[in-house]
Amino acid sequence: MAYWLMKSEPDAYSIEDLRRDRTEVWDGVRNYQARNFIASMAIGDKAFFYHSNTKPPGIVGLMEVVEINVVDPTQFDRESKYYDPKSLREKPRWHTVTVGYLETFKSVISLDELRKTFSPEELWVVRQGNRLSVMPVDDMVAEKLLHKIQAA
DNA sequence: GCCAACGTTGGC
């Protein structure tokens, strides 16, 4: 079982939305590195939900991977900003996962706090200028995070 | 709203 971190702007889709929906297809990822990370996910993996572009940005909850190899429907949707005219129905370019809601943390673990706790090598999200929206989280880092939440 | 970081596109 591996740990991940997945970003979303809460205006677009938040942990509250996921709590309501229970599960959600994580669509709209159009970055190859992020896509490759998604492709290496397994059912049962856990992912920290990170709210970006908000005050404060940070980790707000936990979800799990419940389905893999999901064809991202937005690539065929002309109305979607994620529409990809190069993608063919018989050969989709973008696959993703379905995530399931696990919990909302009692308080946000802010980016500021993450910076104080982890080095850029330990946790990619604290790297300056990091724009990657899906990234792996080292087991030890994940355990520290979960412990921090229990303490909070 | 600004702007640094940085990924992508396209001309050559």
Added chain:
DNA sequence: GCCAACGTTGGC
């Protein structure tokens, strides 16, 4: 294959 131009992300 290089790299300038361009577009987007996301913290501040």
